[in-house]
Amino acid sequence: MNGLLNWILWLPIIGMVGVLLTPKAKENAARYVTLATTFITFVLTLILWCKFDNTATTMQFAVKFPWIESFNINYSIGVDGLTLPMTILNGLLFFLCTLSSWTVEKSVKSYFALILMLQASVFGVFFSLDFFLFYVFWEVMLIPMFFLIGIWGGENREYAAIKFFLYTFFGSIFMLVGIIALYYATGKGVDSFNILAHQGGKFVAEQVVIFGHSFSFEHLFFWFMFLGFAIKVPIFPFHTWLPHAHVQAPTAVSVILAGVLLKMGTYGFLRILYPIFPQAANDYSTIVAVLGLISVIYGAFCAMAQDDVKKLVAYSSVSHMGFVMLGIASMSTQGMTGAVLQMFNHGTSTAMMFLLIGILYERSHHRWIVRPDGSKGFGGLSTQLPKYTTVFIIGMFASMGLPGLSGFISEALIFLGMYNRFTTITVIAVVGLLIGAAYLLWMFKRMFFGEVNPDCKEYEDMNAREVFYMVPLCIIVIVFGIFPSPLLNMMKVSVGQLVDLLAKFA
Amino acid sequence: MLEQLLISASFYIPELLSILLMCFLLMAEASHSMENEHGSRDKIYGLGIIGLLVILGACIFNFTKAPTAVFYNAVIIDPFSTLVKIIMVLGTLGSVYLSRSSKDIYTNLKSEFMIMSVGVLIGGMLLASANNMLTLYLGIETLSILSYVMTSLKRDDATSAEAGIKYALYGGLTAGVMLFGMSHIYGQLGTIQFAEMVTKLSALEGQSFVVLMISFLMFFTGIGYKISCFPFHMWSPDVYQGAPIPVTSFFSIVPKMAGIAVLIRVSMIFFGTGSAIAVTWIGLLHVIAAMTMTVGNVTAIGQSSVKRLLAFSSIGHVGVMMLGVVVLNEVGVQAILFYGIVYMFMTLAAFYITSHLSDMYGTDTQDVFKGLIYKHPLMAIVMVGVLFSLAGVPPFSGFVAKFNIFSVIIEKKYYGLAIIAALNSVISLYYYMRLAKTIIFGEADSEEKVPGFTGLNQTIIFVMFVPVLVLGVFWESIMNISGYAKIFIR
């Protein structure tokens, strides 16, 4: 029972070893091993969901044993309502990404090995209940990303890879300082690296002195850790790595990047930043909300101006993660729930968009809506690729939050949560919804309507494999749009605890 | 009297062994026959490596012994010094093996390298366990004088000779300044024994502080030059670049560790007790440490020569290690020792790979690393791992080392230093990754393999990489060992 989490976490590593052991000649072996591993992992996450107790108020499936006893560092993992949706999403997306990257030809073995390593590290981030463990996984995740973007990426891949790595490292090194400061602030005790033990505003009274100036511990290290997570989300002033990384990364990697990696940032807010520094969270909620608002509007406007469809979707995820930030900043039940739900829904819908763009790219080898010379990059695709168009419409409307599809409920909940705390910001943020619909539909109109472009004539429609990995996402998007309660019940208790905790310091 | 010496000698086995080894090697060198150079050189190498291994064993045997001061308090043998010695012996072994295969040293001179490295090792050992100013001075000079020669081991190579001259002159100046300072300290305190000096120091007051402070600064000059910390670092890039690669790797480990060791000891003895001048001294160390990190890392960004890059980065690492000195407590020492061990492995691996590559291409610019991933994937992965580790990225041990240093300074609530160190590690990541980028994404000009990477060499390099990886995950044992290695003051 408790071993389940360990299996989910380490199975990808075992699979990675398996991939590395496959003979170099037979590339398909590596593919199938990866497929099997990711599939089993996905099934395990589903089993986890079945065994998950929605009403429990504590960490479930918790595993804990000492790692570095002299520092009280433990290998301690567990899941709760905040983690479980991300876990399932992670399991699912990697399975689908394995299918979608079936066509990768360049040094297949290392590619899939890195993919599996990435999956393990992401699982680790979501499971860790120990700060040291969390940080290690958080950083380890960078290494496979660096290689995946840098080797299998587009023409400007090296710049993007290094930028991604440096940017995140910059944020996380400050987070490290914060983690160690917390370690000593709790007196190096047994729970000094235990994330959960820090929660509940234990540091409101502490003071620190830097270069002779005295600061409040809570407020200072709130910003230290904020930097680490905000860069990952990314919130407005720290977002510029995202377009590069997304555009340069291969399809599967941008799917994972948008689908789960960005969520690590917001997850950090929910699991670490706000519970540990509730006072500062309340004091600075307006700043966070304004940053989120800027991300929403600014990201949407930038997306509208893009001629590269992948870049457009990249900016759109800046905008959508801005909604998540707004929900988190609202610190209300509806807002927080909406934020977690939006994390899941954005994961699925953006994954759909990136996968679809990847499918198109395999046929066209370019991503221009409008070519630099002003001519149309695509046109009349809906006549040429009917199946593709259907799926595309579902993904597009899901990500613009059409009622009946998953995006709507989360966004509505976020607005509901925001209204009482930030009325004005809510009024401005609805404009984000408007622009969000605008750039997507405009892109759709330019790519899919009209006579079929001469160079689109020979594209063939989605093949069985592609349909096979798109259908599950469509189903999820529709089903959770109509019946969100399974997800909501999953996260209800944990979010409730978090909100109550924060409410104490309002 | 005599048995006093014998007792002392019984504690002094590693040093004595190394002196013995040096003599043997000299004789072997003298008696080596012109017609069979190769064989005799092999003899010397075999003898040297075996001897070094024996010394290593003796050190390890010494490690658990109770700390004592021998030879009338001139030398102190405590776990701390012994652990430093172990690190130095390992470093020596590594560079010696590298010198064997390296083309950078003219074949006839390889045995000289062997002999003199042992000599430098002796100096380092003396330094690591120096307990009065005279031993300290002798240690530094033994270390330095032989280093000058090693620097200019390249025959008919202008840069090598130039590096030697610079090293010699700079070393001479700093040694002189240090002596001048020592002389005044001796005058003010009336003794050359550290322990007695401390008692005198605490009894002292009045305007003689000024003189004393100046003298201590001059004293520090000698040590600072050995660990090449700001502002005494400027010789090191030139020397590192001029010297043959094995020598460079040797320099970046053995003398640095010795210098760090003596710096810790002196700081702990004089200022650990919080004496009157301690405050000024600690403030000074703050500035020096911060400046050293920053100067080292920022200057490293522009370097095209990998040797030079590693030289500057080593300056940066010394700055990080000095953070452990700043806190002046035992956890700081522990962190530094761990850092030293890890740093030794990382540096050796990096220099091995660089050396084999520059042997092939005759230069050590970053371009020689292009396309390594396609030619020798294992080596490329090792190199990239080492670079990440040097930058302090998990799960490599470099991260753990940095983590420990961070934790000790944050424990002391030196948040300013912590922030500076954090920014520095970002900068360092930047230039390490530019090298990593060349390794992985760079397209190779030619597909020919690197001759240096024989199966054996690759195995050895990988063996050096294993601790870099393993210590990043299971580091408690090493932490405990370095925690056990406490400084003994007598």
Added chain:
Amino acid sequence: MEYTFSNIAPIVLSPIIAFVINAFFGRKLPRQGDWLATLSIFVSFIFSLRIFLDFTGTFATDFYIHKFFTWFDLSSGTQVFKVDMGIYLDNMAAIMLLMVSGVATLIHLFSTWYMDGDEKQGRFFVFLPLFTSAMLALVLSDNLLSLFIFWEIMGFCSYSLIGIYVKKEKAGDASLKAFMTTRVGDVFLLLGIVAIWMVIGSVSYVDIYAAIATGKFDGLTVLGMSFATFTAGCIFLGAMGKSAQFPLHVWLPDAMMGPTPGSALIHAATMVTAGVYVSLRMYPLMVLGDITWFIAVIGAITAFGAATVAMVQTDIKAVLAYSTLSQLGYMMIGVGVGSYNAAFMHVITHAFFKACLFLSAGSVIHSVHEQEMPKLGGLRKYLPYTHFAMMCCTLAIAGIPFFSGFVSKDRILGDALYYGFMSGQNPLLAIVPILGFAGAGLTAFYMFRMMFLTFYGKYNGNDHHDDHGHGHDSHGHDDHHGEPHHEHLDARSNVPLLLLSVFTIGLWFSGSLTGQGIVNVFGGKTEWFKILVEAPKVEKFVDHSKEPLASTDTRIKSELPHAHYHHQSGYFGPNPDEHKLHKAHTIGAIASIIIAFLGVFIAFLMYIKHAITPLAARFPGLTRTLQNKYYFDNLYIDVFIKKGLLNLNKFLSWFDSGLYDRYAIDGWAAVNRVCFKSAKWFDNVVVDAVGVDGTGVAVNLFNLVLRIVQSGKIQFYFMVLIVVLASYIWTI
């Protein structure tokens, strides 16, 4: 009787089932499954009919709510937050259900003929039932959230139907325009819903009514306006978007890019009426928020402006589209001036005759393959049924007595007259009745213009048989006039037309089913419609809302309305003076009749007798303005979008990648490199240029000072060492 899930759900579910089956297996089904869609709508018609009879059987204005299930529930610990989905039924909903399902059935039936063999037939019959079911669900829904959900789904369906001919670029533009324009209103509607929800704690109608009655809305302010005004304004903005009111009207005329039956469904039965429906549902809030005058003015502007534009349109569908706009304006006037049930009656009447008009236009277009009126004419003898139906509807929309349009429109105009001149409102509001009456005249004019141009006179189109070679333009010479090639129209096209035209008889709506006396055309007091449909009296809901939505089956009786029947007043000021009101109605009726006949007469003179030169010749400037629809499209597309929005985006994205990212983020690395390079340059150029000859310490010192770190000159290293030491010493 009981309403349970089992006998309510089929209304919505059967079309949805048809949608799902057609979406997946439509291609495999015979005739692409159009029969299935039609059948499914018919099923929901049957169930709606049952509800209708049940409600109208008893002459009570009572309502019925039933909670089916909890959609999701976030209640944790202290605070309760759950979303319940249920139905809210009253007479208005019952009538609406019947109208929607009935009209939709006929439209489906017609479409089976119209879309037969069309390349998009399958896709069309996927979205048509979904569209209808969304509208039905919207009517059934008991809270604003579910209303919004189906509201948006309708938006999506209209998007798909308008843009169904994907090969046409214009279809793409039109669908994008339709969705985005309505979306503008939708986001504000969502905002209003959110605001109400978070303040009142629920969005179900009954709770909102109760909150209004108990004054929960009072005393709050949002963004400087009162909370009621804010929420009412947001909701009305949503209604403006969907019902294409004045500033947001631009999408509706373009919506005819889709197939004509689709337009019929959008214009008549489903989408545009939703806006009016929600503003009727939220009428108490509108009154509380005191924005009825705004609604009235917007409606008046739309009614008149659209009518003017319709006068000069040459495309038969364009005329109908603008007539829809104008009629929607009348409905909004009705809402604004407080003639609640007249407005709703106009929704119903308009639904029938507008559907009929569009279908007739469809049969004309489909049979003659021409929709430019100058190229038509004289079709009377070829399409007799179509002509008959269309004439009935034209009479109805023109407001000729005894026809349905007259009954509803006249009452709206009468109330408007009272509202504008006699109720002591702001005198400026007199504009509402003035524009209203003017619009009525114009309506009569342009509708008959359309009729005359289409069905009377000579056929001006090209004969399709020799439609090749020597290009003869539309109004060619006599030898081209003659037999238009037209398809035989079968029952599937004619039956719906005739059935719909039956409902243009005013009797159906103005009649009194209580059997008292004969039809009172001039707005008597005993018409069933008036009795059944009345504005919600919020006090009724207070006691009920104590347990919001808890009671699963609530049916609140209220005594028969005859006892104290009031005109839907109490919403503007004190009860109106019955006498004045009656006077206003009488004047209004007479005036509107005169105006209508005047319009018909002018049209007759112009297009039959050709006694008067048409407008186009007379006021070319005015005509151009009208033909360009007052340049609204140019304003929105060219100015707002192209000039404003897109440039803003371009600027922002340039700022993002070109400025912020390049300099602020990559900057630091560049700075490092620059520092390093400049140091090198300085060293190489300056230092070596100055040169070093070892004469004298002074010179050396001077040069040494100039040297940069790592100049490679050992003596400089010494210098630095000494200097630093000295400075240390100095500090001590």
Added chain:
Amino acid sequence: MITLTSYLFISLVLFLVGVMVMLARKNIVAILLGIELILNAAALNFVAYSRFVTNNLDGHIFALFIILVAAAEAAVGLAIVIRFFQIKETIHIDEATQLRN
């Protein structure tokens, strides 16, 4: 009467002269001599202090060691200079500027 101060003064002068020589002279051998001067200054200090202040022999022993080490250092230094001369045929210090950024 010769006091400690005069010794210290002499040694200070020696030290400064040595430093100046190292800074100013371009001849490498001369610079080596400058080092010798500095070392001698230190040695003189040690002897003087042990004579006047601390009446123990540490200073003298230290001085002896200094002389010894100085000899070794000079020898090595000169050897390297000779090597440098063989290669470059000059001992002008500014010729030794190959190693730089």
